[in-house]
Amino acid sequence: MASDSRERMVRSAAYLLREHGYSGTAFSDVIAHSGAPRGSIYHHFPGGKEQLAEEAVRYAGDFVAAGVRAATRDDDPVAAVRAFSGWWRRVLVDSDFRAGCPIVAVITESRLADAAAAAFRRWQDALAAGLVSAGATPERAARVATLVIASAEGATLLCRARRSLEPFDDVVAELEDLIASACEEG
Amino acid sequence: MASDSRERMVRSAAYLLREHGYSGTAFSDVIAHSGAPRGSIYHHFPGGKEQLAEEAVRYAGDFVAAGVRAATRDDDPVAAVRAFSGWWRRVLVDSDFRAGCPIVAVITESRLADAAAAAFRRWQDALAAGLVSAGATPERAARVATLVIASAEGATLLCRARRSLEPFDDVVAELEDLIASACEEG
DNA sequence: GTCTATACGAAGATAGAC
DNA sequence: GTCTATCTTCGTATAGAC
Secondary structure (H helix, E strand, O other), X not given: OOOHHHHHHHHHHHHHHHHHOOOOOOHHHHHHHHOOOHHHHHHHOOOHHHHHHHHHHHHHHXXXXXXXXXXXXXXXXXXXXXXXXXXXXXXXXXXXXXXXXXXXXXXXXXXXXXXXXXXXXXHHHHHXXXXXXXXXXXXXXXXXXXXXXXXXXXXXXXXXXXXXXXXXXXXXXXXXXXXXXXXXXX | OOOHHHHHHHHHHHHHHHHHOOOOOOHHHHHHHHOOOHHHHHHHOOOHHHHHHHHHHHHHHHHHHHHXXXXXXXXXXXXXXXXXXXXXXXXXXXXXXXXXXXXXXHHHHOOOHHHHHHHHHHHHHHHHHHHHHOOOOHHHHHHHHHHHHHHHXXXXXXXXXXXXXXXXXXXXXXXXXXXXXXXXXX
């Protein structure tokens, strides 16, 4: 299959970006992790490392948004939020607190702000849809979704620094009532 | 003054880390920005770049914590939180949304997690003290302070991606009631 | 599509003079 | 304390064969 290795490279890039950042993830690392052939990098990604990172951000954005949407199908009002925060928990624990969000690496180390904003926007839309279906007004849902994304990203950084899930648990505990009341008011 | 250039280097490193990250901030950049003499880098920082970054994180941590503590002296209950979020707003606007938090760069690109955790801890203590003096219980104040730090860090990343203050404003708007009610319950 | 070899530049670190 | 010169490593990107 021709483009199989290409997709593996994108997935590996997203995986490695979470732990080593943009500068810290070399092509050779992506090759080694994905098992893709070395000689085809610039065939698949003529735009070089930036293009690979851009597609990795898009991949991660779609992956998480799809997970949130899948969780929204149930009737549980805050299932989407739980699916979202659960995703980060797993990244932190599975990596022993060494990995975080690949999009953060791209924001702080490259010029791919637009790709990052697009991914965040898809997360926000997916989360807000879940909140609206649970009773929140569209305006409030959009704001709360932004808060959920921001605090999850920030809490992930705090957890990486402290090598502990405690900051994440504290943040989620504080947000629970806020989310519930946003769904009740609508 | 012997150690004047040393301190300038630390300050410049903190400044440059916010915009270009750890890998993106070279010694030559620090030299150029601080005006410090090139030949004395390893005299002042025998531990190399890691030591410089570690001190930059400590500097930024102290700087922000001191600002929060100064704002706490007034009687305004949420003055500390406002001072804290105001600091980020200024970083974002002054840099045209290119800069963020230097500690984030260090978390995602180096092995200085402990220094980052220590800086965050000082912010948390300063913010929590302000909330306690405004009426919150110590336990709740600690959790809310963590939420404030996490959401400010995350919102800063969202603002950098979108090149807009809107995410930050949305987050602050959502947190206001939560902070007020935390101070009333104590 | 995939390979090897290599050009090219960047940056951290060291040595030794002043 | 500060300087210059250099060593060394690494990583992106390109060229050209298969």
